[in-house]
Amino acid sequence: MLIAEDFENLLKVLPQFVQQSLKDDPSIDSLVEVVLDLGRMPEARFLDKPAFLSDHLIVWKDIDFLIKRVGKFSADNRAGIERTLHRISSIRNRENVIIGLTCRVGRAVLGVISIIRDLVEEDESILILGKPGVGKTTAIREISRILSDELGKRVIIIDTSNEIAGDGDIPHPAIGSARRMQVSHPELQHHVMIEAVENHMPQVIIIDEISTELEALAARTIAERGVKLIGTAHGNSLESLIKNPTLSDLIGGIQYVTLGDEEARHRGTQKSVLERKARPAFKIGLEISDPKTWAIHPNIEKAVDQILQTYRLEHQTRIYKGNTFRQVVECKFSNLENLYVN
Numbered sequence: 001m002l003i004a005e006d007f008e009n010l011l012k013v014l015p016q017f018v019q020q021s022l023k024d025d026p027s028i029d030s031l032v033e034v035v036l037d038l039g040r041m042p043e044a045r046f047l048d049k050p051a052f053l054s055d056h057l058i059v060w061k062d063i064d065f066l067i068k069r070v071g072k073f074s075a076d077n078r079a080g081i082e083r084t085l086h087r088i089s090s091i092r093n094r095e096n097v098i099i100g101l102t103c104r105v106g107r108a109v110l111g112v113i114s115i116i117r118d119l120v121e122e123d124e125s126i127l128i129l130g131k132p133g134v135g136k137t138t139a140i141r142e143i144s145r146i147l148s149d150e151l152g153k154r155v156i157i158i159d160t161s162n163e164i165a166g167d168g169d170i171p172h173p174a175i176g177s178a179r180r181m182q183v184s185h186p187e188l189q190h191h192v193m194i195e196a197v198e199n200h201m202p203q204v205i206i207i208d209e210i211s212t213e214l215e216a217l218a219a220r221t222i223a224e225r226g227v228k229l230i231g232t233a234h235g236n237s238l239e240s241l242i243k244n245p246t247l248s249d250l251i252g253g254i255q256y257v258t259l260g261d262e263e264a265r266h267r268g269t270q271k272s273v274l275e276r277k278a279r280p281a282f283k284i285g286l287e288i289s290d291p292k293t294w295a296i297h298p299n300i301e302k303a304v305d306q307i308l309q310t311y312r313l314e315h316q317t318r319i320y321k322g323n324t325f326r327q328v329v330e331c332k333f334s335n336l337e338n339l340y341v342n
Contacts, residue, residue, distance in 0.1 A: 006084045007031075010105060013069040013081060013088075015062040018042050021053035032133060037091070037100040038063060066101055071167045073098075076160075076186045080167025085141075085174065087163055106166070108174030109135075113142045115294055115320045119284055120146055125229040127250060127281075127300065129237060130288035136232040137163055137208055139288070143230055144206050145176035153228075156181060156202040160189045164208055178206070190218040197222055207231040216249040216281070223281040237287050237295075238303055238313075251285075251304050253277035274308045276301070292320040 007028070011019045014034065022028060022044065030047040038060070042053040070088045073079045079088045085106025090098045112135070113120060120126070120143055130136050141164050148155040155178035157164050157171075165171035165180040179200070183192050189207075193215065196205055205222055207215070210233045223229050233250065235241045241251055248254050257275045264271045285297035296316040297303040306313050317332040 006086070007105065009081050009084045010086045010103060013066050014103065015042075015058075015065050017054050017056055018062075025051075025053075027051075031105050033105060034103040035100070036062060036066065036103070063098060063101065066103075067098060074161065074186075078161045078163070080162050082168035083166055083170060083172065085163070085166050085172055087161070106163070107138060108141060108172070109138050109291075110142065110145075112291065113139055113146065115292070115318050116286060116296070117146070119286075119296070119298075121151065122284070123228060124283035125223055125281065126231075126284045126286060128230070128232045128286045128288065129235045129241065130232075131236055132234060134288045135291045136288060138291075140164065140206050140208060140230055140232060141174050144178040144204075145174060147176075147204050148178040149176035154201065154203045155179065155206060156196045156200055156204070157206045158183065158189060158193050158196060158208075160186050160209065164206070187212075190214040193218040193222060197225055197227055202227060204228045204230065209234070210247065210250065213246050213249070216247050220249060220281040229282065231282070236289075238285055238297060238300070239307055242304065242307060250281050251276070251300055252280040254308070269309075276304050276308065280304065294318045 011022060018034065022031070025044065027046050032045045032047060035043040035045065036058050038058055040058055041055060042058055044051050044053050066088070070079045070081055073090055077090045077092065080086060085108060087104040087106060089102040089104065091100030093099050128136050128139060144155050144157055144164070147153040157175060157178055157180045159165050159180050160183040162182065165175045171180045181192055181196055183189050190212070193205065193207060196202060205227055207219065210216060210219060210231050219229060219231060233241065233247055235244065235247070238251065241247055242254055253276065254274055255277045256272055259271050259273060280300045282300055285300045285303060287295040289295065294317070296318060298316070303313060303315065319330040321330055
């Protein structure tokens, strides 16, 4: 895998003493984010551990130094650095004044989806789940490049926080030839999703962080119009999505059903059971536990039914074990022997 991160551009917006500390840190390649909170020591968060960068406490001047060097903060308190993938998020006090900043390192990782390349090439919608920071946005950025450049698809990205294609009007090269539609206010994302289908004739629409009921409904509408959908949502697994009333429509919605006596005896269940209401908006489900370990649900409809009926959930786990010279993906099936794919 090839990693491109424009790290120098992030360093330039940080206070001088923070810049120097980061340059001297041997773990710089594993940096996830830098946290600057008023009255506290600056903190760097790496993949394996956090660390303070200096004994110097952050003062107003340091916060102001950074704010003046990044783009305008949007309604969701996010800003960026033009033509890069880095994200700056703010914390405000009661007077709406910024008192804390989280500087997230944005990376374009070429080859990160080699573990699921076969699924991306299928003409099916894909839902990607995972906790924050596990690499969902990095994955869909690379998916957009593969679909647009290598497979020749018409791809449109709905980029609410400019996190997929970077800040500014010119999108980052990491998304290939995919087009990007920006969203002026986060609450309007579902409108832009529908607008993209109606106005621009895409074959694929990519959405990061589906988080509201209206966005879930828009995703269903897009899927019903025959457009391939690639989306992400916060949630560790399909089970957690089923329990989320806001987003459960993504996997078909859940409802209570009262069974007749004979049907309940046949199933061996109580008379009141949970069932899926409709077909899911997505065909394939992916759960990222870490960037090199993915759980695959090739049929979300079947997987949700298995969960609701308390059957053993059949799934596949893929583990990336590649190196510079060879790519190896180990496939483990829940009910089969291990398989190795070179």
